[in-house]
Amino acid sequence: MLIRIVGLVTIEHDGIPPQHLSSAQAQVAFTRLILERTTGTSRDQLADTVWPEGLPDTWASALRSVVSRVRAYVTSPLQKPGETPLIAQSGRYLLHLPDDAAVDLEAADMAVTEAKEAFAERAYAVAQQLAAGAVSNLRGSFLPAHEGEWVNGIRDRVDELRLTALELASLSASALRDDHHALRYADEAVRRSPLRESAYRCRMAAYAAVGNRADALRTYQRLREVLAEELGIDPAAETQAAYLELLQTPELPQPRDIAPGPGPQDSLDPHLLGAFDALLPPGR
Structure with missing residues (x-):
């Protein structure tokens, strides 16, 4: 059921x-x-x-x-x-x-937890599969015909869980050099939460993974403009570190095929993937 x-x-x-x-x-x-x-x-x-x-x-x-x-x-x-x-x-x-019996929200919550663990262990193919499954379970709105304190609280939980799943799926795809899915999930995260820095960092990582430094840098500049216009602030230190790393990298990796698998895969620059550390399990 x-x-x-x-x-x-x-x-x-x-x-x-x-x-x-x-x-x-x-x-x-x-x-x-x-x-x-x-x-x-x-x-x-x-x-x-x-x-x-x-x-x-x-x-x-x-x-x-x-x-x-x-x-x-x-x-x-x-x-x-x-x-x-x-x-x-x-x-x-x-x-x-x-x-x-299984409940879609609970199944998605468990999948995201397991995806974080797989990502921390560099099992990127497993992490992507789990995170993508969570995204699939969280399609649609939560009780759109109803409001109230309890409903709004669960709705916020669903939205945050969906965004975390999208970012995990994007970064895992980036680590696998799967630019199509990396950009697809990152773009959806940015669209759903236009002021969320971690979503922009996922987009930067997606472009960097396939050697497209120009669009990775443009993503940072767009984030900087949005934050300045909407909130009057600059990007966080971890986002700026990823940007500086892109500027200092003379040549980014060229696109290449990597067969997805359950074992560890080559990772991206630590400033890009490391920017996601806050979402990983404690102690990782």
């Missing part, structure tokens, strides 16, 4: 068409119950999530109706009458999933 909460909210079973949840209120309730299934969600918390701008006068009965929709959605027709994975216990709602 695969549960998607980023993009269209669905439950997917092998050999069965995806089940969609159309109600916006039921979607947000279902999503919070999924992500908090270990500890459960209190009735008040769930109500505040469904109605972030204020509870209706009859919110208790309205919440029961929303929960009933979610219960019907998650209850399999194969279960015995009266059995349901969504139960109320001691003022909290608990949702029990099968052991083989």
Whole structure:
């Protein structure tokens, strides 16, 4: 079973068409119950999530109706009458999933963690595959029809995780001299977060990997202009170090084919790849 909460909210079973949840209120309730299934969600918390701008006068009965929709959605027709994975216990709602169930956001989070470890170990092909898989799981918007403190917090988490996955995929591709994917992922990261320096550093690394120093330098200049216009600041020291290294390099590596594989590959200049160290696991 695969549960998607980023993009269209669905439950997917092998050999069965995806089940969609159309109600916006039921979607947000279902999503919070999924992500908090270990500890459960209190009735008040769930109500505040469904109605972030204020509870209706009859919110208790309205919440029961929303929960009933979610219960019907998650209850399999194969279960015995009266059995349901969504139960109320001691003022909290608990949702029990099968052991083989996977949630797209949680799978992406795990993949990014593993990709960071693979990147730190210079297993760039593995890192790229994991990061690209995370990007794929994070396509789409998180509950676009809903707002509120809880939803906005998860949305920020999704956005940050997506950007980290894009940057990991880009830098891993750069280390493999895969300029197409390196630029593709870096460009998407810059487009999604135009003031994010690490995304620009990924673009610099992508150009440097194939010997295109001119565009790598232009990327830095564009970042410098954007930061000055929007924030009135200069690029960070690590970005400036990467830029100076490009200026001092007499000749960048020429494009060459490297067969991707699980083992270590030739790396880029340490100033370019090292600029990503802040996103790697502690102690690496």
